[in-house]
Amino acid sequence: MTIEPRGGHQGGGHDHPDPGHRPEGNRSLDQGHPHAGGHPSGHPHPQSALTPQARAARQAELVSGLLGILPTAQVLHETEDLHPYECDGLSAYRQLPLAVALPDTADQVQAILRLCHRLQIPVVARGAGTGLSAGALPHPEGLLLSLARLKAILHIDPLARTARVQPGVRNLAISEAARPHGLYYAPDPSSQIACTIGGNVAENSGGVHCLKYGLTVHNLLRLEVITMDGERLTLGAEALDAPGYDLMALMTGSEGLLGVVVEITVRLLPLPERAQVLLAAYDDIGQAGAAVGAIIAAGIIPAGLEMMDNPAIRAAEAFVHAGYPTQAAAILLCELDGANEEVSQEILRVRQILLDSGATEVRTARDEAERLLFWKGRKAAFPAVGRLSPDYYCMDGTIPRRRLPEVLARIAAMSTDYGLPVANVFHAGDGNLHPLILYDANRPGELERTEELGGKILELCVEVGGTITGEHGVGTEKIDQMCVQFHPLELTQFHAVKAAFDPAGLLNPAKAVPTLHRCAEFGAMHVHANQLKFPELPRF
Amino acid sequence: MNQDLTQTLAARVASAQAEGRPLRIQGGGTKTWLGRAVAGEPLAVVDHRGILSYEPTELVITARAGTPLVEIEAALAERGQWLAFEPPHFSQSQFSTSHVSPGQISYGHISAGHISTPDSQGASQGAIQGDNPLPADPKGLPGAATLGGTIACGLSGPARPYAGAARDFVLGVRIINGKGEVLRFGGEVMKNVAGYDLSRLMAGAQGTLGVLLEVSLKVLPRPLAELTLTFELSPAEAIRRFNDWAGQPLPLSAACHDGERAYIRLAGNEAAVRAAQARLGGEVLGAQAPAGEDRDAADFWRAVRELGHPFFRQGAAPLWRLSLPPTAPLDSRLGSQFIDWGGAQRWVHGEHPLWPVAQAAGGHATCHGLKFGRVAHPDSAEAHLGPAVSTADAVNAGHAPPRAVSPGSREREPAAIPEAEVFQPLPLALLALHRRLKAALDPRGILNPGRIYPEL
Ligand SMILES: Cc1cc2nc3c(=O)[nH]c(=O)nc-3n(C[C@H](O)[C@H](O)[C@H](O)COP(=O)(O)OP(=O)(O)OC[C@H]3O[C@@H](n4cnc5c(N)ncnc54)[C@H](O)[C@@H]3O)c2cc1C
Numbered sequence: 001m002t003i004e005p006r007g008g009h010q011g012g013g014h015d016h017p018d019p020g021h022r023p024e025g026n027r028s029l030d031q032g033h034p035h036a037g038g039h040p041s042g043h044p045h046p047q048s049a050l051t052p053q054a055r056a057a058r059q060a061e062l063v064s065g066l067l068g069i070l071p072t073a074q075v076l077h078e079t080e081d082l083h084p085y086e087c088d089g090l091s092a093y094r095q096l097p098l099a100v101a102l103p104d105t106a107d108q109v110q111a112i113l114r115l116c117h118r119l120q121i122p123v124v125a126r127g128a129g130t131g132l133s134a135g136a137l138p139h140p141e142g143l144l145l146s147l148a149r150l151k152a153i154l155h156i157d158p159l160a161r162t163a164r165v166q167p168g169v170r171n172l173a174i175s176e177a178a179r180p181h182g183l184y185y186a187p188d189p190s191s192q193i194a195c196t197i198g199g200n201v202a203e204n205s206g207g208v209h210c211l212k213y214g215l216t217v218h219n220l221l222r223l224e225v226i227t228m229d230g231e232r233l234t235l236g237a238e239a240l241d242a243p244g245y246d247l248m249a250l251m252t253g254s255e256g257l258l259g260v261v262v263e264i265t266v267r268l269l270p271l272p273e274r275a276q277v278l279l280a281a282y283d284d285i286g287q288a289g290a291a292v293g294a295i296i297a298a299g300i301i302p303a304g305l306e307m308m309d310n311p312a313i314r315a316a317e318a319f320v321h322a323g324y325p326t327q328a329a330a331i332l333l334c335e336l337d338g339a340n341e342e343v344s345q346e347i348l349r350v351r352q353i354l355l356d357s358g359a360t361e362v363r364t365a366r367d368e369a370e371r372l373l374f375w376k377g378r379k380a381a382f383p384a385v386g387r388l389s390p391d392y393y394c395m396d397g398t399i400p401r402r403r404l405p406e407v408l409a410r411i412a413a414m415s416t417d418y419g420l421p422v423a424n425v426f427h428a429g430d431g432n433l434h435p436l437i438l439y440d441a442n443r444p445g446e447l448e449r450t451e452e453l454g455g456k457i458l459e460l461c462v463e464v465g466g467t468i469t470g471e472h473g474v475g476t477e478k479i480d481q482m483c484v485q486f487h488p489l490e491l492t493q494f495h496a497v498k499a500a501f502d503p504a505g506l507l508n509p510a511k512a513v514p515t516l517h518r519c520a521e522f523g524a525m526h527v528h529a530n531q532l533k534f535p536e537l538p539r540f
Numbered sequence: 541m542n543q544d545l546t547q548t549l550a551a552r553v554a555s556a557q558a559e560g561r562p563l564r565i566q567g568g569g570t571k572t573w574l575g576r577a578v579a580g581e582p583l584a585v586v587d588h589r590g591i592l593s594y595e596p597t598e599l600v601i602t603a604r605a606g607t608p609l610v611e612i613e614a615a616l617a618e619r620g621q622w623l624a625f626e627p628p629h630f631s632q633s634q635f636s637t638s639h640v641s642p643g644q645i646s647y648g649h650i651s652a653g654h655i656s657t658p659d660s661q662g663a664s665q666g667a668i669q670g671d672n673p674l675p676a677d678p679k680g681l682p683g684a685a686t687l688g689g690t691i692a693c694g695l696s697g698p699a700r701p702y703a704g705a706a707r708d709f710v711l712g713v714r715i716i717n718g719k720g721e722v723l724r725f726g727g728e729v730m731k732n733v734a735g736y737d738l739s740r741l742m743a744g745a746q747g748t749l750g751v752l753l754e755v756s757l758k759v760l761p762r763p764l765a766e767l768t769l770t771f772e773l774s775p776a777e778a779i780r781r782f783n784d785w786a787g788q789p790l791p792l793s794a795a796c797h798d799g800e801r802a803y804i805r806l807a808g809n810e811a812a813v814r815a816a817q818a819r820l821g822g823e824v825l826g827a828q829a830p831a832g833e834d835r836d837a838a839d840f841w842r843a844v845r846e847l848g849h850p851f852f853r854q855g856a857a858p859l860w861r862l863s864l865p866p867t868a869p870l871d872s873r874l875g876s877q878f879i880d881w882g883g884a885q886r887w888v889h890g891e892h893p894l895w896p897v898a899q900a901a902g903g904h905a906t907c908h909g910l911k912f913g914r915v916a917h918p919d920s921a922e923a924h925l926g927p928a929v930s931t932a933d934a935v936n937a938g939h940a941p942p943r944a945v946s947p948g949s950r951e952r953e954p955a956a957i958p959e960a961e962v963f964q965p966l967p968l969a970l971l972a973l974h975r976r977l978k979a980a981l982d983p984r985g986i987l988n989p990g991r992i993y994p995e996l
Contacts, residue, residue, distance in 0.1 A: 157867070158787060159780075159783045159784065159787065159867050160783060160865055160866055160867040161783075161786060161787050181787070182787065182788070183787060203733060204733050204737070206731055210730075210731070211730065214704065214708065215731065217708075217737070217740070218704060218708050227973075231969050231973075232969075233967075233969060233970055233973065234967075234970070235970075237863075237865075237902065237903060237904065238865040238902050238903070239863040239864050239865055239884065239898075239902060239903030239904060240700060240701065240705065240863050240881065240884050240885070241694065241696070241700075241705055241744070241863055242863075242904060243904045243906070243963045243964040243966065243992075244963070244966050244970065244971075244974055244992065244993075245741060245744070245745055245749070245974055245977060246694075246707055246740055246741055246743060246744055246745075247741075247970075247973070247974075247977075249707060249737055249740035249741060249743075250736060250737055250738070250740070250741045252737065253733045253736070253737050254736055254737075258736075270786075270787050270788050270789045270790075271789065272789050273789045292597075293597035293598075294597075296596075296597050296599060296761070297596060297597045298761075299620055299761035299762070299764060300761070301760065301761065338789070338791070338808070338809075338812055339789065339791070339808075339811065339812045339815045339816070340815070341811035341812065341814070341815050342791075342808060342809050342811045342812035342815065344811070345809055345810075345811045346809065398729040398730070398731045398732060399729065400595070400598050400600075400728060400729060401597070401598055402595065402597065402598065427731075429730075430729070430730035430731050431598075431729050431730055431731070432730070432731045465727070465728060465729070466727070466729050467727055467729055467731075467732040467733075467734050468734050469732070469733050469734050470729070470730075470731035470732065470733065471731055471733060472733075473733055474733075474734055474735070478734075482734060482735065485734055485735075486734075486735060487723070487724075489721045489723055490723045490724065490725065490735070493717065493721075493723055493738070493980075493981070494735050494736055494738075496980035496981070497736050497738065497977065497980050497981075498736075499976075499980065500973065500976035500977045500979070500980040501973070501976075512735070513735060513736075
């Protein structure tokens with residue numbers, strides 16, 4: 001019996017080539033440059049509307065209030081101290097906040113929120129800052145509230161299979177702590193070595209294993225949340241299906257707009273007895289897509305089902321030497337886990353399905369080392385693609401899987417039109433597409449064209465019945481595409497929900513849900529799945 | 541007949557909101573008792589029905605809210621798929637199709653433990669005794685559970701702790717909010733984080749935040765093999781074992797204790813089920829067969845899901861559902877208990893409110909009232925599952941609404957449960973937030989007012 005190192009360093013789904021050897025305190029995912037990383041030619045961002053004097057006065061007021069709550073070293077306000085917090089993983093957007101607060105306890109978080117509520121100062125929560133949608137982008141007149149120091153694993157209950165943790169605990173640290181009990185935390189975003197569980201809740205993050213084991217929302221039991229006015233609430237419970245509205249589900253994926261999460265109880269799963277991976281190569285990406293449907297039609301839900309197209313395969317192979325077939329138009333990686341006998345049986349079935357669907361080659365990893373190598377190539381896909389180009393921009397649309405061939409063909413056509421290469425990495429099992437646009441932010445205008453192409457790709461996802469974001473969130477980045485996905489009445493409903501939690505709109509303002517005014521400026525029309533166009537849409 | 545009543549329903553909500561008239565949203569009427577009495581004009585959704593899309597390889601089905609659950613389950617079964625959260629129906633069809641009457645089931649048939657075909661092990665004996673006091677339910681007619689009611693009530697069956705809850709399978713919804721606006725949230729894809737998750741919020745909101753028009757659900761392949769094992773264990777020991785087993789890589793899909801024995805269900809591919817059986821021992825209930833054809837075991841779990849097991853019908857007091865942390869110690873003060881969900885759900889009968897007890901144990905309680913609290917007399921069978929007593933009538937007549945609007949309790953004294961409350965009271969700050977959220981979706985409070993709490 002082999003124990004699958006799920007949630008371990010080799011476990012499914014890091015994009016990090018070598019996640020194991022990183023100094024504490026420097027766990028940023030600095031491989032590649034997701035979107036203009038390190039380039040000065042950043043995105044135009046909203047500047048403070050205040051005069052420098054008024055801003056300085058506001059800052060002084062805030063800082064003096066914070067110093068009544070936190071030790072001096074945990075309140076940052078000198079410009080050079082603020083710079084590390086100016087952006088998240090999407091570094092094209094940068095902004096300095098008025099101050100950064102680094103609380104150690106939930107009580108301090110509560111006091112800080114009360115202070116900001118009283119002063120009417122915007123607050124942006126931040127975990128590890130690995131987000132890819134500029135969700136943790138600071139507000140120019142606001143406080144950046146880092147939860148990174150709340151990193152205690154408060155309790156692991158092996159019998160009840162739960163872990164109660166603070167929001168700054170890294171995703172992977174939960175699985176590491178649970179492992180001695182034969183348990184792990186299932187959602188495994190590629191960034192799991194660095195990203196925090198608080199950030200995962202805020203984004204409803206997914207991972208390679210979420211087709212079988214669910215997203216963050218499916219693996220939570222209870223949240224402790226503090227609302228903008230300083231009210232501390234318990235949502236969910238250690239018991240299932242808490243009474244009242246499912247505010248835990250509503251809070252999950254709310255991108256830090258409804259409350260600050262200060263404690264999380266997650267459910268843990270038993271480590272599977274065995275995991276095995278198959279690699280299949282295809283001449284035609286449509287056949288690879290059809291194979292995914294065939295596996296599912298056969299009643300098999302693989303633990304992981306990932307696809308890469310030729311540019312992604314070649315980039316990964318050059319970087320990691322995983323033995324990928326570099327001539328293939330696409331490869332599929334299919335992981336099966338479970339009891340020993342079960343996995344043996346399913347491997348045979350899946351192998352046959354892959355061959356029947358036109359695979360030119362099907363390989364089963366010979367041993368654990370090869371299994372990890374197969375995954376390493378996939379996990380390194382982002383940084384591998386990042387080596388091909390000064391910058392890359394990672395998109396995150398989800399589509400109904402059957403539309404894959406059409407969507408890829410149209411992305412390829414747009415890529416040619418824009419003269420910007422695109423490599424595709426795909427959580428094939430659940431239809432979550434990550435096109436990576438290669439560009440050079442130092443070439444004038446290229447960032448803007450890249451973003452335009454990215455926006456078109458997202459609109460295409462909506463048009464075929466999908467969504468603009470499967471797991472990275474809307475943040476600042478995709479706010480305009482929200483106007484395409486939602487009708488103004490729906491956006492208005494979102495704003496009303498926000499107001500129920502935060503009537504003054506102080507938590508993470510101007511993110512996630514656009515104002516109708518902004519949509520009118522963007523000029524986009526709501527489109528739903530090819531059909532419901534709204535020509536009668538009022539223009540604002 | 542499949543038809544789209546979106547416009548009609550939206551217009552009715554809009555005019556009700558304009559005039560501030562409350563609406564009582566009605567699906568199949570099978571779960572009317574699960575909630576407080578609602579005084580309002582009925583808004584029937586049953587005729588807004590039909591499956592809109594079903595793509596087995598995408599694992600998604602979308603249907604109008606009035607679509608009978610049996611219709612959805614049949615469509616899925618045809619393609620070897622199912623709703624993995626095993627929603628309870630609480631409609632007659634669940635019993636009439638299997639010839640098993642609520643309250644009249646016995647499970648004497650425990651076999652020696654060989655995997656076998658359905659007919660080699662007396663699939664027809666053991667489970668079926670007595671007459672069927674319930675009129676057959678012509679599939680899909682009023683009286684059958686609808687998709688909308690299923691999601692609005694958010695109930696899940698025995699697989700809940702292993703497969704997830706109703707809300708976990710909701711991918712998207714189309715609703716009418718309290719202003720009569722037709723809105724769509726979520727979608728038909730597995731992963732979607734655009735905007736607040738108002739679709740999962742609808743699960744369990746009992747229609748108080750919106751009238752469900754369409755629901756998209758994630759569906760899953762039915763496991764290829766299922767096997768139910770039984771064990772001679774005390775309830776306390778069963779709780780410990782259930783938790784212990786759930787921490788091991790076993791294909792568990794249900795675990796309950798009926799007061800006498802423990803039952804666990806294994807589900808997965810055949811190799812996985814065999815391997816787990818070899819590891820766990822126990823006795824096999826019925827015979828392993830293609831899922832769904834294993835009569836004894838299937839009947840047993842259906843009776844657990846539909847509260848048809850004799851336990852639920854035996855008490856003289858209202859039935860309570862306690863949702864507790866799965867490891868919560870057995871509370872012997874509560875008397876005999878039916879333990880489900882691997883320890884996380886405990887059913888008891890009790891005259892007195894159990895909310896404080898549940899809260900002290902880290903969970904919450906729901907009062908299911910007398911519907912399942914007493915053995916139904918054959919002559920009250922029609923009352924038992926017929927259309928609910930109209931609470932509106934009772935209210936209009938100036939009477940206090942009968943406890944839990946239970947047809948079965950029609951001729952009985954209301955139990956000593958205060959104010960016809962059903963659900964665990966919320967802490968004040970949380971209740972205040974609930975009220976603001978309700979106002980955000982239903983500003984005039986016209987959608988099923990008071991169904992969950994008087995304030996909502
Ligand atoms: C290389 C790479 C690979 C990635 N792979 C994946 C992947 O596979 N799947 C996936 O889903 N994502 C992935 N991501 C995106 C990112 O890692 C996730 O969104 C992650 O959940 C963010 O966590 P964080 O702690 O870094 O949050 P941050 O980036 O700090 O914040 C993200 C958002 O959450 C809010 N927030 C943070 N903490 C709290 C809190 N305690 N309370 C309330 N709001 C809070 C912030 O305000 C912000 O809106 C990847 C990112 C990178 C760089």
